[in-house]
Amino acid sequence: MLNQKCILQKIDIDIIVYFLIQRLHKDINNIYLKGQAKKEDQQFINLQYMNEKQQSQQRTKKSKEKRKSIRRYQLITKNQEIQQIYKQKAINMEMTSNQQLNAQQIEELMNRNPQLRKQTYEQITNLSPLSPEVISRQATINIGTIGHVAHGKSTLVKAISGVHTVKFKQEKVRNITIRLGYANAKIYQCPSCPAPQCYKSYSSDKTDDAKCDNEGCNQTMTLIRHVSFVDCPGHDILMSTMLTGAAVMDAALLIVAGNMTCPQPQTAEHLAAVDIMKLKHILIIQNKIDIIFKESKDAAVQNYKEIKQFILGTNAENSPIIPCSAQLKYNVDAVCQYICTYFPVPQRDLKANPKLIIIRSFDVNKPGATVDTLKGGVVGGSILEGILKIGDEIEIRPGLISKDQNGNVKCTPIKSRIVSLLAEKNDLLYAVPGGLIGVGLLVDPSITRNDRLVGNVLGYPGKLPEIYTKISVNFYLLKRLIGVKSEGDNRSHKIAKITALETLKFNVGSTETPGRVVQVQDVNKHTYSIFSQKFNLIILFKQNVMTVELNNPLCTQIGEKVAFSRRIDKKFRLIGWGVIKSGQTMGVQN
Numbered sequence: 394m395l396n397q398k399c400i401l402q403k404i405d406i407d408i409i410v411y412f413l414i415q416r417l418h419k420d421i422n423n424i425y426l427k428g429q430a431k432k433e434d435q436q437f438i439n440l441q442y443m444n445e446k447q448q449s450q451q452r453t454k455k456s457k458e459k460r461k462s463i464r465r466y467q468l469i470t471k472n473q474e475i476q477q478i479y480k481q482k483a484i485n486m487e488m489t490s491n492q493q494l495n496a497q498q499i500e501e502l503m504n505r506n507p508q509l510r511k512q513t514y515e516q517i518t519n520l521s522p523l524s525p526e527v528i529s530r531q532a533t534i535n536i537g538t539i540g541h542v543a544h545g546k547s548t549l550v551k552a553i554s555g556v557h558t559v560k561f562k563q564e565k566v567r568n569i570t571i572r573l574g575y576a577n578a579k580i581y582q583c584p585s586c587p588a589p590q591c592y593k594s595y596s597s598d599k600t601d602d603a604k605c606d607n608e609g610c611n612q613t614m615t616l617i618r619h620v621s622f623v624d625c626p627g628h629d630i631l632m633s634t635m636l637t638g639a640a641v642m643d644a645a646l647l648i649v650a651g652n653m654t655c656p657q658p659q660t661a662e663h664l665a666a667v668d669i670m671k672l673k674h675i676l677i678i679q680n681k682i683d684i685i686f687k688e689s690k691d692a693a694v695q696n697y698k699e700i701k702q703f704i705l706g707t708n709a710e711n712s713p714i715i716p717c718s719a720q721l722k723y724n725v726d727a728v729c730q731y732i733c734t735y736f737p738v739p740q741r742d743l744k745a746n747p748k749l750i751i752i753r754s755f756d757v758n759k760p761g762a763t764v765d766t767l768k769g770g771v772v773g774g775s776i777l778e779g780i781l782k783i784g785d786e787i788e789i790r791p792g793l794i795s796k797d798q799n800g801n802v803k804c805t806p807i808k809s810r811i812v813s814l815l816a817e818k819n820d821l822l823y824a825v826p827g828g829l830i831g832v833g834l835l836v837d838p839s840i841t842r843n844d845r846l847v848g849n850v851l852g853y854p855g856k857l858p859e860i861y862t863k864i865s866v867n868f869y870l871l872k873r874l875i876g877v878k879s880e881g882d883n884r885s886h887k888i889a890k891i892t893a894l895e896t897l898k899f900n901v902g903s904t905e906t907p908g909r910v911v912q913v914q915d916v917n918k919h920t921y922s923i924f925s926q927k928f929n930l931i932i933l934f935k936q937n938v939m940t941v942e943l944n945n946p947l948c949t950q951i952g953e954k955v956a957f958s959r960r961i962d963k964k965f966r967l968i969g970w971g972v973i974k975s976g977q978t979m980g981v982q983n
């Protein structure tokens with residue numbers, strides 16, 4: 394009985410196992426089939442997705458092409474319209490005699506802009522940088538503000554001119570100057586007040602008959618100077634921007650923060666750079682005096698002595714040192730007094746063919762400007778000699794640089810006509826050498842956008858210097874790097890000799906270009922010294938000659954000064970300077 398029971402149970406178990414195995418198989422099959430189906434589904438979905446993706450890609454491609462063709466069409470028609478408008482404007486201008494506007498056009502211009510009435514073409518023959526009709530509207534002296542980062546250059550310019558030169562977003566975010574800043578200021582003298590309180594400075598749009606605002610005075614002041622500040626960045630990586638600014642400086646303010654030991658690296662580097670440029674007129678501003686006085690008066694005297702020792706043996710050796718607080722405007726009147734009395738009025742040749750070096754260029758049109766409101770390109774710079782007038786035909790060299798089919802560089806100078814002249818907010822009928830001016834031209838504004846024409850020279854057609862592709866430079870090499878903190882091993886700051894085939898960066902006027910040294914020669918053992926040995930900066934230089942193939946062609950002339958830098962520790966460092974002695978020129982395209 395027990396045995397039967399056991400057999401039955403075994404059969405039951407076998408059946409159960411059998412069914413279980415069957416079920417398992419079924420499940421596995423099901424699972425497999427489902428998986429298969431899923432896979433197929435997935436493949437199907439993928440296929441569908443791919444198709445959709447391809448279709449959408451094709452759709453986007455088509456719509457992109459459509460948009461592109463519409464844009465191209467719009468651009469072509471816009472360009473045609475622009476060209477029509479420019480042609481018409483050019484024809485209107487062409488109706489005048491070649492160099493001047495006719496009486497009717499001058500009248501129209503003056504009706505549109507009554508400010509211009511202060512200037513007439515008749516005045517042009519007897520102008521000087523201090524003529525009231527000139528300084529009423531335009532700055533005639535360029536003053537650079539140089540020195541170490543955050544020593545107060547922009548703050549001092551603002552204290553004198555009322556203009557905040559830090560304008561670009563990145564500059565505001567990082568609170569440093571990145572591009573060259575500009576600001577014009579008029580300096581007046583009160584006939585009754587004692588010096589230095591009698592010296593007052595205002596922005597360049599102030600009227601000429603301003604009243605003295607010293608307590609109880611109210612006398613009418615005399616406009617004695619109209620100056621233009623070139624605010625240089627103090628950061629070490631922006632040295633070549635500073636050198637571009639140095640190309641147009643007549644004088645400089647070296648700003649030294651009194652609350653720090655002197656010299657800081659860029660204080661030395663900037664002073665050496667202006668020394669190289671043979672700039673003799675330098676005023677030293679001992680800034681942030683408010684901070685030092687809080688500590689002690691002795692600290693101010695100690696700092697003064699440090700500055701005095703630092704400038705020994707340099708171009709600034711005899712320069713006055715003016716204590717000042719740019720932020721609190723303390724002693725800013727004394728700075729103005731020295732600007733008027735210590736800096737001589739630069740002598741310029743007003744009768745020469747005009748030559749303006751371009752240090753900025755802009756597109757002044759706002760996004761979305763319509764064709765009829767579109768303005769031509771604007772270039773900014775300083776006239777070195779001669780006078781530019783509205784209506785003048787001009788040429789810009791080297792102009793547009795491109796390569797031909799064989800890879801050879803070609804230059805196409807830009808020819809245009811001046812339609813407006815502007816000194817900050819003042820419209821001009823003519824502009825003289827000195828302060829920075831904006832020149833409105835009848836050229837496509839895309840050519841002048843984003844400083845594209847910096848380094849070019851503007852003048853009368855056919856009267857500009859040649860374009861050079863290769864130059865021979867009589868040069869001096871600095872012995873040691875300037876602008877590098879002299880801690881630790883000083884030997885690492887020694888400047889190695891220039892070798893053939895090395896690439897350096899060259900600054901000529903406002904142009905900056907890399908160039909490959911093809912030959913270096915020792916010509917004589919003549920040495921030149923600029924800095925006192927005491928301060929362990931730079932002392933002796935040997936004169937040599939190097940021949941350089943320039944990466945970008947330069948519009949320059951024999952005798953022009955050149956500063957050059959070498960890439961050291963990922964930064965370009967000033968290592969020497971020289972003078973162009975000869976060169977190879979290139980023809981220009983029409």
Ligand SMILES: Nc1nc2c(ncn2[C@@H]2O[C@H](COP(=O)(O)OP(=O)(O)OP(=O)(O)O)[C@@H](O)[C@H]2O)c(=O)[nH]1
Pocket residue numbers: 540541542543544545546547548549568569570625626627628680681682683684717718719720721
């Ligand atoms: N207490 C005090 N602070 C000052 C004075 N002048 C400038 N500052 C401050 O110093 C900082 C740097 O001033 P900036 O004028 O931007 O210096 P900068 O030399 O133009 O700087 P970079 O152009 O970037 O080289 C700012 O925060 C100023 O407010 C001053 O006379 N006294």
